[in-house]
Amino acid sequence: MPSRTVTVGSxxxxxxxxxxxxxxxxxxEPVPVTIRVGDRRAVPxxxxxxxxxxxxxxxxxxxxxxxxxxxxxxxxxxxxxxxxDLDADAPPATAPAGTGDG
Amino acid sequence: MAxxxxxxxxxxxxxxxxxxxxxxxxxxxxxxxxxxxxxxxARAVGALATVAVDLTGRAAAAERRxxxxxxxxxxxxxxxxxxxxxxxxxDAVHSGTDAAHAIDAALAAFREAFEAAGGYLAERVADLDxxxxxxxxxxxxxxxxxxxxxxxxxxxxxxxxxxxxxxxLDPGDVLALLTVAGGPTSHTAxxxxxxxxxxxxxxxxxxxxxxGTVVTVDGGTGQVAIGVDEQTVADTRAAEQRRxxxxxxxxxxxxxxxxxxxxLLANVGSARDLPPGDDCxxxxxxxxxxxxxxxxxxxxxxxxxxxxxxxxxxxxxxxVVVRTLDAGxxxxxxxLGLPDEPNPALGxxxxxxxxxxxAVLRTQLEAIAKAxxxxxxxxxxxxxxxSTAAEAAWFAAECRDAGLPVAGAxxxxxxxxxxxGALLREVDFLSIGTNDLSQYTFxxxxxxxxxxxxxxxxxxxxLALVAAxxxxxxxxxKPVGVCGEAAADPALAVVLAGLxxxxxxxxxxxxxxxxxxxxxxxxxxxxRLAHAALAADDAVAARAIVTG
Numbered sequence: 001m002p003s004r005t006v007t008v009g010s011x012x013x014x015x016x017x018x019x020x021x022x023x024x025x026x027x028x029e030p031v032p033v034t035i036r037v038g039d040r041r042a043v044p045x046x047x048x049x050x051x052x053x054x055x056x057x058x059x060x061x062x063x064x065x066x067x068x069x070x071x072x073x074x075x076x077x078x079x080x081x082x083x084x085d086l087d088a089d090a091p092p093a094t095a096p097a098g099t100g101d102g
Numbered sequence: 103m104a105x106x107x108x109x110x111x112x113x114x115x116x117x118x119x120x121x122x123x124x125x126x127x128x129x130x131x132x133x134x135x136x137x138x139x140x141x142x143x144a145r146a147v148g149a150l151a152t153v154a155v156d157l158t159g160r161a162a163a164a165e166r167r168x169x170x171x172x173x174x175x176x177x178x179x180x181x182x183x184x185x186x187x188x189x190x191x192x193d194a195v196h197s198g199t200d201a202a203h204a205i206d207a208a209l210a211a212f213r214e215a216f217e218a219a220g221g222y223l224a225e226r227v228a229d230l231d232x233x234x235x236x237x238x239x240x241x242x243x244x245x246x247x248x249x250x251x252x253x254x255x256x257x258x259x260x261x262x263x264x265x266x267x268x269x270x271l272d273p274g275d276v277l278a279l280l281t282v283a284g285g286p287t288s289h290t291a292x293x294x295x296x297x298x299x300x301x302x303x304x305x306x307x308x309x310x311x312x313x314g315t316v317v318t319v320d321g322g323t324g325q326v327a328i329g330v331d332e333q334t335v336a337d338t339r340a341a342e343q344r345r346x347x348x349x350x351x352x353x354x355x356x357x358x359x360x361x362x363x364x365x366l367l368a369n370v371g372s373a374r375d376l377p378p379g380d381d382c383x384x385x386x387x388x389x390x391x392x393x394x395x396x397x398x399x400x401x402x403x404x405x406x407x408x409x410x411x412x413x414x415x416x417x418x419x420x421x422v423v424v425r426t427l428d429a430g431x432x433x434x435x436x437x438l439g440l441p442d443e444p445n446p447a448l449g450x451x452x453x454x455x456x457x458x459x460x461a462v463l464r465t466q467l468e469a470i471a472k473a474x475x476x477x478x479x480x481x482x483x484x485x486x487x488x489s490t491a492a493e494a495a496w497f498a499a500e501c502r503d504a505g506l507p508v509a510g511a512x513x514x515x516x517x518x519x520x521x522x523g524a525l526l527r528e529v530d531f532l533s534i535g536t537n538d539l540s541q542y543t544f545x546x547x548x549x550x551x552x553x554x555x556x557x558x559x560x561x562x563x564x565l566a567l568v569a570a571x572x573x574x575x576x577x578x579x580k581p582v583g584v585c586g587e588a589a590a591d592p593a594l595a596v597v598l599a600g601l602x603x604x605x606x607x608x609x610x611x612x613x614x615x616x617x618x619x620x621x622x623x624x625x626x627x628x629x630r631l632a633h634a635a636l637a638a639d640d641a642v643a644a645r646a647i648v649t650g
Contacts, residue, residue, distance in 0.1 A: 044185065047184045
């Protein structure tokens with residue numbers, strides 16, 4: 001089965017914004033792609049909850065797998081996305097304001 | 103004819119519009135047997151879709167306010183639309199589980215994985231729990247939990263509001279706040295005054311008002327009319343506009359109708375909280391905790407100097423009362439290294455920390471003195487949690503050593519109020535923190551919603567302690583101010599002025615309404631009302647004397 005091994009490049013890991021971008025990209029591919037960390041169970045790349053559950057951090061090595069027509073193209077596109085730092089253009093976090101009294 | 107409810111008005115103003123309730127999270131009962139699995143599956147899938155649509159709408163609404171909040175909501179949409187979730191729910195329903203329990207179980211499995219992963223994901227468990235509550239509510243036909251988002255301005259009804267509930271609140275969408283519990287010092291009241299929203303608390307029956315019902319809210323009298331017609335809505339809005347214009351017109355120093363001055367000051371935590379323009383006579387409470395929060399070591403002298411100087415520079419020739427660090431077991435700061443206490447509100451807090459960590463106070467006083475020399479503001483300093491004249495004397499000596507000529511004590515402990523005269527022999531002024539003074543007078547935890555009635559600042563016992571301080575101030579010829587939430591209540595401000603309080607400090611937004619109320623009464627009126635409020639049997643009767 002075609003596969004790609006890639007290191008997560010996003011500073012915050014495969015969480016939040018990077019995970020959302022990755023899941024959306026996987027869902028747009030014509031073939032189902034799976035993702036796993038090491039020997040652990042492979043999960044569907046288009047499942048936000050499953051991808052988050054991997055707990056992949058920046059620098060974690062993940063394996064993408066797919067089968068069928070277009071599998072190689074899909075894997076290349078998703079591997080390329082994962083290797084990038086998807087946090088780089090993230091918006092700044094907003095700080096909550098508190099109220100107190102005298 | 104519209105029905106009427108009545109509560110306690112805690113933030114003045116009139117509002118009219120459709121009301122929506124903040125629902126509690128749904129309770130998941132015992133599993134129910136499933137007769138028709140296809141219908142049950144349709145119900146589960148429909149619930150997930152409903153939540154996805156609702157959250158998508160919220161994300162769009164949040165966009166203009168906070169990009170970060172919108173991203174969290176969009177991530178939640180991806181979760182609820184997750185095919186793996188749908189699959190797990192489908193499997194559970196096909197094995198005979200009802201829709202609500204199927205969703206609960208499917209999300210519980212992911213919850214476990216998130217918790218196991220730890221770190222960032224463990225923090226996202228709250229998002230999963232929120233999704234679960236929403237989807238279960240949709241399954242059971244219950245209202246969606248959390249702050250409603252009808253997509254147009256509305257009156258928000260809740261049992262009570264905690265800071266966490268209101269963090270994501272867009273004040274532009276809320277016309278008024280209406281709660282069943284809470285009190286004049288609750289978070290709801292503080293928030294409403296800070297945002298300038300009318301608010302009524304302790305309004306029994308408010309949660310029975312169906313979502314979308316058009317209501318009017320009077321945050322002054324506490325009157326709420328349910329199911330009003332269009333004409334009433336239009337009249338109410340016109341009256342509010344007139345009120346705002348009137349309040350907006352009044353400027354200048356606080357005084358009664360016959361010209362007796364009562365300084366109207368602002369409570370601030372940093373220069374950012376200062377009112378725009380020139381519309382305040384100074385700062386009556388500059389909380390310095392902001393600088394110290396979330397730090398492992400104390401802020402340095404130079405950092406403090408620049409933060410204080412920023413506030414002083416904005417108020418040339420005006421008074422700025424700086425409260426020294428108010429921390430301790432109740433508001434722990436890591437660098438103080440104080441041990442945990444079984445009863446922090448009664449423990450080492452406020453000025454009581456100073457003898458144990460003298461360098462922290464000394465550095466702060468030096469920084470305040472240095473900053474004061476860079477600007478033309480009139481800088482006064484006061485200590486929190488003073489209980490005895492000896493403590494007041496010790497603090498005053500520390501201030502003078504640092505080169506600060508005007509030192510005062512906060513009155514938050516009944517012992518200090520009862521000995522106000524003795525305190526004033528040691529310090530130059532008193533400032534009454536009514537929130538803590540209520541807490542300690544009534545032995546009622548400020549955070550305990552069920553005790554809100556005891557914490558009502560109209561309680562005659564509290565007013566009697568304020569009167570004792572004001573009398574001592576008059577005898578000594580020294581100022582006595584009030585800087586708790588009580589000062590922001592226009593009707594109570596009239597009573598406080600009548601008791602002899604010389605300044606009122608509040609969130610800047612509350613100043614215009616208080617100025618209006620004072621300007622509508624002569625000093626003799628204020629004294630008569632104060633006398634009657636002191637003699638009232640309870641807080642409700644005391645308030646009724648002034649608000650009618």
